[in-house]
Amino acid sequence: MSLVIAEISYTNILPMFYYVDREKLKHAGCEFVPAIPSQLNQDMADGKVHVGGISSFAYGEHSEEYQVLPDLSVSAMKQVGSIFLFSKKPIEELGGASIALTSSSATSVNLLKIILSKFYQLNVTYTTMAPNYSVMMNDHDACLLIGDDAILTSFSKQDAIYQYDLGCLWKLFTGFPMTFALFAIRKEAWEKHGELLAEVHRQFLKSKLLSRNNRFSEMITSIRVQLGGTTDFWQTYFAGLNYELTETHLEGLHHFYDLAYELNLLTQKVNKVSIWNPTENFHSV
Structure with missing residues (x-):
């Protein structure tokens, strides 16, 4: 073997x-x-x-x-540089929002759920989808992308879209890598x-x-x-x-x-x- x-x-x-x-x-x-x-x-x-x-x-x-x-x-x-939440509004205003999650991840998806629930006390709804920024953002308030999908999206996203690095958010609230x-x-x-x-x-x-x-x-x-x-x-x-x-x-x-x-x-x-x-x-x- x-x-x-x-x-x-x-x-x-x-x-x-x-x-x-x-x-x-x-x-x-x-x-x-x-x-x-x-x-x-x-x-x-x-x-x-x-x-x-x-x-x-x-x-x-x-x-x-x-x-x-x-x-x-x-x-x-601190910053990971390739795991981003892209949002149409500031993260603090995502209560009740719909968020599209990449189907390519496990750690990042659950990290985002921890951050929004435990640190921001937000209730949101999630939909898991293939990692396609345009499709994800078409019917959702925010989306989570990881890896090269996240990097390439950050190169071309509109200025009006908010971008949050999950590594930075985790460090901010816990002090841990x-x-x-x-x-x-x-x-x-x-x-x-x-x-x-x-x-x-x-x-x-x-x-x-x-x-x-x-x-x-x-x-x-x-x-x-x-x-x-x-x-x-x-x-x-x-x-x-x-x-x-x-x-x-x-x-x-x-x-x-x-x-x-x-x-x-x-x-x-x-x-x-x-x-x-x-x-x-x-x-x-």
Whole structure:
């Protein structure tokens, strides 16, 4: 059985994949498959994928089943730069509004529900839709987009539309960084592919380090060909992201999970985040 690694196409997770030696890993028994976050979450749950950068919320739904690779995440200390609520009116005036949610997300969708309910005390109605800004805003007061969809929309939105960064809102109200994705592992991966998994982890860490050390310059060149934007924009964007998994990140995650449980977004309380350790199998924090 090969070790199936899901690869999200979004730019925010690209630093962990950009310098990975794919040929070496494929030769060793890895298979890379493309995915969007919502599909990856389901594929992990179904056992079609063994390792992937899943939504933090999806980890919360499977916290007793999955472990996470250490020192890896997609987080924001403040602004995330690619998860936006676009609104026809100020966020404080969204009481009773209808909001279109992207079908591509789990963490961001539930983060928005927490922000509007717990922090702004707003009652709104939600509709989940394919991520198309024009269609979403046609019949709704606001919409949530993530990843490259959000970035491209921010480039071209009308000046009259309000734009809110969910990472900034989370930081404002909690003081914590927001961890949007974790690199999760299914049980069969750590039991049957421990040595290969260790090499995959080393490759992810190497790619993260190389990307950061060259200020994401090579990666940005290829991104601009696909998505446009200036070098300064992309360097600022990546400078706002964080790819660590420290105790502070974990504190913020636990707070997110607690609030999600209070709002019945999670059916079970998340008591621990299990970190994979190649020598000790795992430990919990």
